[in-house]
Amino acid sequence: METSETKRLNIGSRQQWLEARIELLKKEKAHSRARDELTRARQALPWVKVEKAYTFEGPDGQVTLGDLFGDKGQLIVQHFMFDPEWDAGCKSCSFMADHMDPSVVHLAHRDTAFAAVSKAPLAKLVAYKKRMRWSFNWVSSFNNDFNRDFHVSFTDDELERSTCQYNFREGVSFPAREAPGISAFAKDDSGNVCHTYSVYGRGLENVMTAYDLLDMVPKGRDEAGKNMYWLHRKDEYANGS
Numbered sequence: 001m002e003t004s005e006t007k008r009l010n011i012g013s014r015q016q017w018l019e020a021r022i023e024l025l026k027k028e029k030a031h032s033r034a035r036d037e038l039t040r041a042r043q044a045l046p047w048v049k050v051e052k053a054y055t056f057e058g059p060d061g062q063v064t065l066g067d068l069f070g071d072k073g074q075l076i077v078q079h080f081m082f083d084p085e086w087d088a089g090c091k092s093c094s095f096m097a098d099h100m101d102p103s104v105v106h107l108a109h110r111d112t113a114f115a116a117v118s119k120a121p122l123a124k125l126v127a128y129k130k131r132m133r134w135s136f137n138w139v140s141s142f143n144n145d146f147n148r149d150f151h152v153s154f155t156d157d158e159l160e161r162s163t164c165q166y167n168f169r170e171g172v173s174f175p176a177r178e179a180p181g182i183s184a185f186a187k188d189d190s191g192n193v194c195h196t197y198s199v200y201g202r203g204l205e206n207v208m209t210a211y212d213l214l215d216m217v218p219k220g221r222d223e224a225g226k227n228m229y230w231l232h233r234k235d236e237y238a239n240g241s
Helices: 014-043 091-108 122-132 156-161 201-207 209-214
Strands: 055-058 061-064 074-079 112-118 137-140 164-166 169-172 181-187 193-199
Touching (some): 091 112, 091 122, 122 137, 181 201
Antiparallel strands (some): 055 137, 074 181, 164 169, 181 193
């Protein structure tokens, strides 16, 4: 992606702008139709019953994967990178959570619950959640295989040998023992919890609306090919802004 330093100003008349904008609109419309088609295909994926019983540590005690639904029929889980040895959550996952947190109330009115799941012990999650001023449900998978089963936690041996399984590929190299992702679940007519969808890698950008907004301005993301190098946790920017 070009940076603001390499882009050249393209100054034109209003008529030139309008003509170029109309041509771009045709491409945007085609992109919207393709996105709608992808959405239909995503929602048509087969459901897979979750056979393993997962127990998480939550603020009010132990909870199951089914408990995370509350009274809803659908559940979105953010696989939030927070290694047990870290003192703070991943800054990119924090960026994602900043977008998730205000969406929870709207999801609830569409029969959908939200929860973040991390490998770190609950005490660290509670402290960081308070620091970041989030209100969403956040539970610890420290004592279960949830992260491993959904391919967002890796062993030191896998990292050393570049044999991680991530984003539906095997033999992947990854820079940390924890990885980001989102998984969706639903309950069938019998109340069974089913896995319906997971997304990793750049697919996660779809929930980061700040990126979409930056894509509307001339400088764009201005990352010079270094993904999120500029990003800070929201309380770590200079002068608090």
